Structure formats: C-alpha cells, structure tokens
Amino acid sequence: MEIGEEAEVEETLKRIQSHKGVIGTMVVNAEGIPIRTTLDNSTTVQYAGLLHHLTMKAKSTVRDIDPQNDLTFLRIRSKKHEIMVAPDKEYLLIVIQNPCE
Amino acid sequence: KSCQTASIATANASAQARNHVDAQVQTEAPVPVSVQPLSRYNVPRLAAFLRRVEAMVIRELNKNWQSHAFDGFEVNWTEQQQMVSCLYTLGYPPAQAQGLHVTGISWNSTGSVVACAYGRLDHGDWSTLKSFVCAWNLDRRGLSPRQPSAVVEVPSAVLCLAFHPTQPSHVAGGLYSGEVLVWDLSRPEDPLLWRTGLTDDTHTDPVSQVVWLPEPGHSHRFQVLSVATDGKVLLWRGVGAGQLQLTEGFALVMQQLPRSTKLKKHPQGETEVGATAVAFSSFDPRLFILGTEGGFPLKCSLAAGEAALTRMPSSVPLRAPAQFTFSPHGGPIYAVSCSPFHRNLFLSAGTDGHVHLYSMLQAPPLTSLQLSLKYLFAVRWSPVRPLVFAAASGEGDVQLFDLQKSSQKPTVLIKQTQDESPVYCLEFNSQQTQLLAAGDAQGTVKVWQLSTEFTEQGPREAEDLDRLAAEVAT
Numbered sequence: 235m236e237i238g239e240e241a242e243v244e245e246t247l248k249r250i251q252s253h254k255g256v257i258g259t260m261v262v263n264a265e266g267i268p269i270r271t272t273l274d275n276s277t278t279v280q281y282a283g284l285l286h287h288l289t290m291k292a293k294s295t296v297r298d299i300d301p302q303n304d305l306t307f308l309r310i311r312s313k314k315h316e317i318m319v320a321p322d323k324e325y326l327l328i329v330i331q332n333p334c335e
Numbered sequence: 336k337s338c339q340t341a342s343i344a345t346a347n348a349s350a351q352a353r354n355h356v357d358a359q360v361q362t363e364a365p366v367p368v369s370v371q372p373l374s375r376y377n378v379p380r381l382a383a384f385l386r387r388v389e390a391m392v393i394r395e396l397n398k399n400w401q402s403h404a405f406d407g408f409e410v411n412w413t414e415q416q417q418m419v420s421c422l423y424t425l426g427y428p429p430a431q432a433q434g435l436h437v438t439g440i441s442w443n444s445t446g447s448v449v450a451c452a453y454g455r456l457d458h459g460d461w462s463t464l465k466s467f468v469c470a471w472n473l474d475r476r477g478l479s480p481r482q483p484s485a486v487v488e489v490p491s492a493v494l495c496l497a498f499h500p501t502q503p504s505h506v507a508g509g510l511y512s513g514e515v516l517v518w519d520l521s522r523p524e525d526p527l528l529w530r531t532g533l534t535d536d537t538h539t540d541p542v543s544q545v546v547w548l549p550e551p552g553h554s555h556r557f558q559v560l561s562v563a564t565d566g567k568v569l570l571w572r573g574v575g576a577g578q579l580q581l582t583e584g585f586a587l588v589m590q591q592l593p594r595s596t597k598l599k600k601h602p603q604g605e606t607e608v609g610a611t612a613v614a615f616s617s618f619d620p621r622l623f624i625l626g627t628e629g630g631f632p633l634k635c636s637l638a639a640g641e642a643a644l645t646r647m648p649s650s651v652p653l654r655a656p657a658q659f660t661f662s663p664h665g666g667p668i669y670a671v672s673c674s675p676f677h678r679n680l681f682l683s684a685g686t687d688g689h690v691h692l693y694s695m696l697q698a699p700p701l702t703s704l705q706l707s708l709k710y711l712f713a714v715r716w717s718p719v720r721p722l723v724f725a726a727a728s729g730e731g732d733v734q735l736f737d738l739q740k741s742s743q744k745p746t747v748l749i750k751q752t753q754d755e756s757p758v759y760c761l762e763f764n765s766q767q768t769q770l771l772a773a774g775d776a777q778g779t780v781k782v783w784q785l786s787t788e789f790t791e792q793g794p795r796e797a798e799d800l801d802r803l804a805a806e807v808a809t
Contacts, residue, residue, distance in 0.1 A: 320388040
C-alpha cells in the first residue's frame with residue numbers, strides 16, 4: 235500500500251517538474267520545512283522559509299477582507315520567472331516556472 | 336456642522352539618566368548555512384494532497400506558458416537615473432605631487448570603501464620609488480576627497496590591489512619588487528599584516544595582479560594568488576608572524592603551452608611566458624584564465640598535475656597550469672574578465688586597443704571590437720547586467736558596452752581625464768551596483784554613478800547571452 239503511494243508521489247512530482255518551463259518543484263510542510271525538492275538544498279531552504287511566510291500572510295489577508303473566503307492559489311510574477319504556490323492545511327506545493335515570452 | 340480642535344496643552348519637564356551602562360557590540364562572520372535534511376513525512380497524506388492540487392497546478396502552468404498578459408510589461412522600482420554622473424573625484428595630493436599613477440583599484444566586501452594603489456605603469460626603473468595605498472570610506476559623513484580615510488606608505492611601487500572577499504579591512508597588494516603584501520586598514524599604526532619578503536619563492540618581476548581565493552575545504556579562509564611577468568602563478572597563505580608562505584606554484588613555459596593555436600616561434604627552447612592578468616571562473620573555482628605578454632589568453636586549472644620545465648628555484652614544486660591556448664591579440668594583454676553569468680565567456684583587452692570576447696570552447700574569439708587607437712588597460716564584466724562590460728582606454732575614457740544595444744560601438748563614453756592621459760584601472764561595485772570606480776594617470780580616482788539602464792537586468796538578458804555564446808564562428 236505504502237510503496238504504491240510513494241511511487242504515485244514521485245510520478246506526480248515528475249509530471250509537474252517536466253512541464254514546459256518549470257525550473258524547480260518543492261513540497262513544504264506546515265512548519266515551512268521542505269520535504270521534497272528538485273533544487274539544491276540552500277535554494278530550497280530559502281524558498282521554503284520565505285514563501286511559507288508569504289503564503290500565510292496572503293491567506294490571512296484574504297480572510298481578513300472576507301472571513302467566508304480563503305486562499306486557493308498564490309502566484310508571484312517577477313522579471314525572471316513566475317512562482318506558484320498551491321496551499322493546503324498541511325502542505326505547500328511550490329513550482330517555479332520560466333514563462334515563454 | 337463645524338468642528339474645532341481644542342487648544343493644545345503643553346508642559347515642560349526634564350529628565351536625566353543617572354545610571355550608565357557600557358556595552359560593546361561586535362559582529363561575527365556568518366556561520367555557513369547548514370544543509371536541512373529532508374524530514375520524515377506521512378506518505379498517504381502527501382499523496383492525497385498532491386492528488387488534490389495537481390490538476391489545478393498543471394492548469395495554471397499551462398495558462399502561464401501560453402499567456403501574453405505580461406508581454407512588454409515592466410515595473411520601475413527605483414528612481415530612474417538617466418545620465419552617468421561623477422559622484423566623487425578622489426586623490427591623494429602627496430602621491431599626485433610625485434607624479435604617481437593609480438595602478439589598481441578595489442572595492443571592499445561591504446561596498447562602502449574604495450582603495451587605490453599608487454605606482455607607475457610606464458617604462459622605467461621604479462625600484463626605489465616610494466608609493467601609497469589609500470582608501471576612502473564613501474559612506475562616512477564628511478568625506479574629504481583629498482584626504483583618504485586610510486593611507487599606507489609602501490616602500491615600493493604598488494601595481495595591483497585586491498580587497499579580501501569577507502574581511503572589510505584586509506587588502507592585498509602586489510609590488511614592483513615582486514613582493515605581495517597584505518594590510519589591515521583598520522590599524523593605522525601598523526597596518527602590515529603579512530608579507531612574502533624577498534625569498535627564492537618571491538616573484539622576480541613586478542606583480543601584475545593579485546586575487547583572493549577560498550582555501551579548498553575551508554570556504555571561510557582565503558589565500559592570495561599572485562601572477563607576474565616572470566611567468567609564475569603563486570598561491571600564498573598567511574602563517575605565523577606575518578609571513579606569507581608559498582603553498583602552491585605554477586610556472587608558464589613556452590614549450591609546455593598547448594598547441595591549440597599557432598604561436599610565434601621563439602629562438603631559445605625554454606622561455607618563460609610573462610603573465611599580465613588573471614581571472615577566475617565564477618562557475619568552476621579551479622578554472623582560471625591568464626593573460627600573457629605574448630597576447631594569447633590561456634585556460635588554466637589549479638588542479639593541473641604536470642611538473643613545469645623550469646629552472647626557477649622554489650620551495651614548492653612548480654606545475655604547468657595551461658590546458659588550452661586561445662588565438663592571440665596583436666600585442667600583450669593587460670586585462671581579462673570572466674563572465675559572472677555564462678560559464679564559457681570571457682573578455683580580454685590589451686595594447687592592440689581591441690577587446691576580444693572568447694568562448695572557452697574554441698581558440699579564435701567570438702568577436703573582436705576595436706575600442707581605442709591606443710592601449711586598453713582594463714576590462715570588466717558588469718556584475719548585474721549579463722550583456723554589459725566596461726573598458727578603460729589609453730585615451731582617457733571609460734567605455735561602457737551594452738551588447739544588447741549595439742555590438743559595434745560603446746553605449747556610453749565617459750571622459751575621465753581632460754588631457755587624454757590614460758585610465759589604468761576600473762572596478763564595478765558589486766554591493767552598490769550603480770557605482771563604477773576608475774583610476775587614471777593623474778593619480779585621481781573617479782567614482783561614477785551609472786544610469787539605471789546599467790544596473791537593472793532586462794527580462795531576457797541571460798537568454799540573450801546564451802544565444803550570443805552559441806553563435807560560434809565557423
């Protein structure tokens with residue numbers, strides 16, 4: 235049972251990582267600690283810590299404006315690439331994509 | 336309806352601190368980031384999470400890939416500076432009175448101090464010339480352009496200078512006598528920290544350039560690498576009571592140069608090849624490029640093992656470092672610079688007035704630009720814009736090239752000296768990226784503030800640089 239799900243996790247992350255333009259993929263837990271990543275350790279630690287904070291802030295912003303609402307997705311566009319965060323109660327999925335121009 | 340604020344009541348009282356406490360604060364070098372191990376996690380819950388979000392993420396990735404919503408959209412976060420302007424004109428009058436030139440310039444690790452070395456770069460016997468190393472702290476209030484914050488008197492002409500990469504007050508200099516010295520500018524009474532002295536190991540010719548390198552295995556300790564026209568590349572470490580000891584050495588011998596390019600034949604068999612400039616790759620810490628008196632750049636490695644065929648005495652066995660020889664300039668090279676953004680690109684400039692852009696993968700240069708009818712003394716890649724570099728010419732100007740705008744002529748030409756006396760050295764400030772310092776033959780250091788176009792990377796610049804490097808000449 236567990237082996238099948240572990241393979242499923244790997245397959246899903248590989249699918250996302252091999253999407254056009256994706257530079258890096260990582261999964262971060264509720265404490266901001268990275269648990270899976272395709273980037274090097276120091277970059278991962280940096281992204282995980284900073285984006286965890288930002289996601290929490292974005293979530294509280296949405297809920298402060300309307301308590302019935304909640305954050306579903308966060309996208310940050312910068313000069314060089316786009317960072318996408320899919321938040322959840324226990325995990326965050328962070329994908330960094332270099333968009334086509 | 337109207338409203339009126341009531342008059343404000345004021346009262347006077349005085350306060351005086353009775354007890355004093357003294358405390359001292361000292362910053363320490365940062366501890367290197369430790370690797371975070373991937374912790375245990377709950378597989379079924381992670382699998383469930385990924386099942387929930389995968390579809391949404393793939394949809395967003397697709398949308399983003401096809402979107403033209405942000406085409407041409409640019410945001411300006413900083414105040415736009417349109418022109419290049421001279422912020423400071425610094426000089427040390429006693430050095431200028433002796434007719435000394437600024438031979439080397441360096442910014443310190445915090446980007447707030449600029450130091451210059453005084454000496455002479457023209458031909459002549461400068462062995463008895465006393466000179467100076469001066470530093471100005473640009474962030475200090477009451478900066479006096481004629482009065483450096485630190486001055487070190489040196490018994491011989493200093494030809495090159497380099498600040499320590501992490502210690503803000505340590506600076507290494509190479510002398511006309513062949514010695515390498517390291518000073519601590521925060522100790523005005525006795526700044527000399529280490530010296531090589533005049534031993535068998537020391538260079539027998541003036542030192543052309545000094546560079547700090549991290550020690551292998553100890554990334555927070557550094558060694559000094561010096562190159563000179565005697566053909567030696569030497570690595571020094573500070574030991575004990577102020578002595579710089581030779582840890583590794585390399586010697587360039589004509590016979591041992593790789594024959595990847597046809598070079599002019601030399602009458603004698605074994606001749607030293609004078610090294611005039613060095614630049615380390617930002618991607619491979621053991622790979623470096625040497626500029627030579629013969630005008631051909633050499634690709635070298637610190638890991639080279641072959642022994643050098645030289646009779647020069649040395650306490651450490653000298654090795655032959657060259658792995659590849661590039662096509663030569665029409666005269667000696669004075670400066671080389673490796674691109675901080677592309678692992679294969681580097682620039683070289685020399686007495687033929689040309690700048691060559693080389694790829695490490697082939698001998699002939701990718702492109703050759705004539706920037707001056709006289710010599711070119713320095714060339715440096717911009718630390719922030721992948722397609723920009725600056726060159727210092729013998730005609731007294733600093734030329735800024737933006738390969739994105741024009742590959743033929745400079746984007747900006749800054750006249751540094753009024754009488755066309757040469758500009759000998761220039762350095763970008765990596766912390767305050769709008770600053771560029773240049774030193775000239777009149778003994779003046781000018782700190783230029785660059786316009787915003789030179790300090791902010793455009794959206795596709797790194798890709799444009801890759802494309803430029805891929806245009807390999809056939």
